[in-house]
Amino acid sequence: MKVLVPVKRVIDYNVKVRVKADGSGVDLANVKMSMNPFDEISVEQAIRLKEAGQADEVVVVSIGVKQAQETLRTALAMGADRAILVVATDDVHNDIEPLTVAKILKGIVDEEQPGLVLCGKQAIDNDMNATGQMLSALLGWSQATFASEVGIEGDKAVVTREVDGGLQTIKVNMPTVVTVDLRLNEPRYASLPNIMKAKKKPLDEKTPADYGVEVSNRLEIIKTVEPAARAAGITVASVDELVAKLKEAGAV
Amino acid sequence: MAVLLLAEVNNGELAMDATAKAVTAAKALGDVVVLACGGSAAAAGEAAAKIDGVSKVLVAEDDSLSHRLAESTAALIVSLAGDYDHIVAPSTTDAKNVMARVAGLLDVMIISDATAVVDADTFERPIYAGNAMQTVKSSDSKKVITFRTSTFDAAGEGGSASVETVSAAANPGLSEWVEDKVAESDRPELTSAGVVVSGGRGVGSEESFALIEQLADKLGAAVGASRAAVDSGYAPNDWQVGQTGKVVAPNLYVAVGISGAIQHLAGMKDSKIIVAINKDEEAPIFQVADFGLVADLFEAVPDLISKL
The missing domain is CATH 3.40.50.620 (HUPs)
Structure with missing residues (x-):
């Protein structure tokens, strides 16, 4: 079975986000970029499936700017076998919408015929939480979102999902799209020898047109602003003072 | 329409x-x-x-x-x-x-x-x-x-x-349910509770999290946790408050032993009144707290429970 893993290049999760003065978005120029943390978990899961003999090839794909090849090299260094880069924009500030990403991924799925697509549940930039579900919809496949456990049993995947009240386990027909949540695994670090080896692994460069997809956004950004700041509070000296303040504020 | x-x-x-x-x-x-x-x-x-x-x-x-x-x-x-x-x-x-x-x-x-x-x-x-x-x-x-x-x-x-x-659509027949593991609790539901008490990495262990629960029960509150506490195995994931967990906005939010990582603040900064108890006075949580108490939570929380 082949596993396809889409990965997104996003602002590093440790970087403090700054809104651009013109309100068009968040400043990404000269900012450290990394693989979306949820996508690291899906790459790790795909590699573990291969190590367990349940997958025979892990293909990673990224859709965005040309620099996303660094993100793909990271995934290759972790242990993915080959990569596909779909250059969909030359502007790092142009975030390709999940619907467009899902359409391009569908084109790749049609070509590659994977048995499983493993996605991060959301990207930490636009926080949409949509690409996996949309891809599944376009393919007419089953979906299992927010996975904290993934098992393959013949032509079914058994997936435990993180839901509001606790956990839900479902069994879905393969091929399927699984989106992963935080507790599924802890991604490995790439070793130096593997980083060197990853430079020689195949990386195909494509365009959206190769999959018959036109890149256009359905959501126009009207403005982007900093969130309203909270007024500064006070430091209390003791538990007694805290209780008094809470009573004063009518909070207890 | x-x-x-x-x-x-x-x-x-x-x-x-x-x-x-x-x-x-x-x-x-x-x-x-x-x-x-x-x-x-x-x-x-x-x-x-x-x-x-x-x-x-x-x-x-x-x-x-x-x-x-x-x-x-x-x-x-x-x-x-x-x-x-x-x-x-x-x-x-x-x-x-x-x-x-x-x-x-x-x-x-x-x-x-x-x-x-x-x-x-x-x-x-x-x-x-x-x-x-x-x-x-x-x-x-x-x-x-x-x-x-x-x-x-x-x-x-x-x-x-x-x-x-109305009638259901034709069943696509792609998936089936196996089981739910729902945490049984008499406490209010996290996203709709009027009061939430959350613990972070500072709580130190799953056993010590009982202290957070006692304070929550005293206040009739739901229990929350930071991602760090969940990742450390102190609390279940469905308690997680933050960007990757639940977003809450109660009347009173009490953050205990939580440093206040951006990803946690994203899940609670719209709360009406925020209380932070942390022994590190530099913790970012104090920047969003209405009432901050710099103290060892293992002393302050039992004291607070007895005085409420």
Whole structure:
């Protein structure tokens, strides 16, 4: 079975986000970029499936700017076998919408015929939480979102999902799209020898047109602003003072 | 045109708080028609009919719709979509699972976690874990939206909308339910609680988390946890408050042993009153706290419990 893993290049999760003065978005120029943390978990899961003999090839794909090849090299260094880069924009500030990403991924799925697509549940930039579900919809496949456990049993995947009240386990027909949540695994670090080896692994460069997809956004950004700041509070000296303040504020 | 609102239904019961908050958001867009669906959904439909501002309730009951499976639920919504310009839901894990699939099937972009309605096409939503707020205008003919419930007040009860039955769509037969592991608790539900007490990495162990629970019980509060506490195994994931967990906005939020990472602040900074107890006076949590107490939580929390 082949596993396809889409990965997104996003602002590093440790970087403090700054809104651009013109309100068009968040400043990404000269900012450290990394693989979306949820996508690291899906790459790790795909590699573990291969190590367990349940997958025979892990293909990673990224859709965005040309620099996303660094993100793909990271995934290759972790242990993915080959990569596909779909250059969909030359502007790092142009975030390709999940619907467009899902359409391009569908084109790749049609070509590659994977048995499983493993996605991060959301990207930490636009926080949409949509690409996996949309891809599944376009393919007419089953979906299992927010996975904290993934098992393959013949032509079914058994997936435990993180839901509001606790956990839900479902069994879905393969091929399927699984989106992963935080507790599924802890991604490995790439070793130096593997980083060197990853430079020689195949990386195909494509365009959206190769999959018959036109890149256009359905959501126009009207403005982007900093969130309203909270007024500064006070430091209390003791538990007694805290209780008094809470009573004063009518909070207890 | 009317708005179709997917009610949050769990095992035949309406989650009133989440649904009523989404009704408040949806009312700004037109007449609200609530869809209650599931293996059993009639009682949930009756309950939804009483929410102020609901003009009609549709009830769909079918085995294929039980356990909120995405494929069958999305197929049902798409079969009804022709009559509506807006298809909306409260931003729960179930709705995030289903609604993005609905948007994919309808070939429209989803607008997830909307926090404000500007006009019929324009919505505000947080990005980058709430570190920026973005206003987006949709060019799609149909809008599929999930509303972040913590930013809307619940609509009242007192309505008496008519209830109609609709049929399930053909079962795609792609998935089946195996089991639910739901944490049984007498405490209020995290996202709708008036008071939340959360513990972080500073709590130090799963055993010590009992202290957080005692304080919560004293306050009649729900228990929350930071991602660090969840990752360390001190607390279950469904307690997680933050960008990757639940977003809460209670009247009182008590953060104990929580440093205040950006990803946690994203989940609680809209709380009315924030109390922080941490021994590190440099902890970023103090920057959002109304009342900060620099103290060892193992001394301060028992003291607080005895004095409340």
